[in-house]
Amino acid sequence: MTLTFEVSDRLYEAAQEWADRRLEDIDEAMETKVEQALLEIEHLVSQSHDVAFEVDGREIRYEPTEELAALLRRQAEESGIDESTALKMHVDLYANAFLDDVTDEQKPPGTPSE
Numbered sequence: 013m014t015l016t017f018e019v020s021d022r023l024y025e026a027a028q029e030w031a032d033r034r035l036e037d038i039d040e041a042m043e044t045k046v047e048q049a050l051l052e053i054e055h056l057v058s059q060s061h062d063v064a065f066e067v068d069g070r071e072i073r074y075e076p077t078e079e080l081a082a083l084l085r086r087q088a089e090e091s092g093i094d095e096s097t098a099l100k101m102h103v104d105l106y107a108n109a110f111l112d113d114v115t116d117e118q119k120p121p122g123t124p125s126e
Contacts, residue, residue, distance in 0.1 A: 014075045015084070017100035019046070024070060026107040043067050049106035050074060053099075057083055074099065 019027075023045060031041035046067060054060040058079035065074040076084065076099065084095040091098065 013081050013095070014073055015096040015099050016071060016073050017096045017103075019070045019072060020100070020104045020107070023049075023104055023107040039067065042070075045107070046072055046103065048109060049103040052106055052109070053102050054080055072103070 019042070024042070027041040027045045028038060030036065030045055031038045034041070036044075046065060047063060050063040050065060051061070054063055054077060058077040060077050063074070065072060080099075081095070084098045087093075087098045088095045
C-alpha cells in the first residue's frame with residue numbers, strides 16, 4: 013500500500029528553517045525532515061531502521077511496513093479518515109523535532125554568525 017500526502021505548512025516551515033540553518037536547498041531539507049519523521053514513526057511501530065520514500069515538491073509517497081500499515085488502517089477506521097491522512101498527522105507531529113540550535117562549529121565554513 014503506497015500512501016500519498018501533501019506536507020503541512022508546519023512541516024514545510026520546519027524544513028525551510030532546517031534549510032536556512034544549514035544552508036541547504038529546501039528540497040534537500042524537506043527530504044531530511046520527512047526522513048526523520050518516518051524513521052521515528054517506523055521505529056516506534058515496527059522497530060524498522062530504514063525508510064524509502066519519494067518527495068515531489070510538497071507531495072510525499074511512502075509504502076509503510078506491514079506493522080505501520082495495520083496501525084494506520086485501524087486509526088483511519090476509528091477516526092473516519094484515510095490512511096494517508098493518518099500518516100500525515102503522525103509525520104506532522106515530528107515537524108519541529110531535531111531543530112536544535114546550530115552552533116557556529118556545525119555551520120559550513122564562511123557562514124556568518126547570527
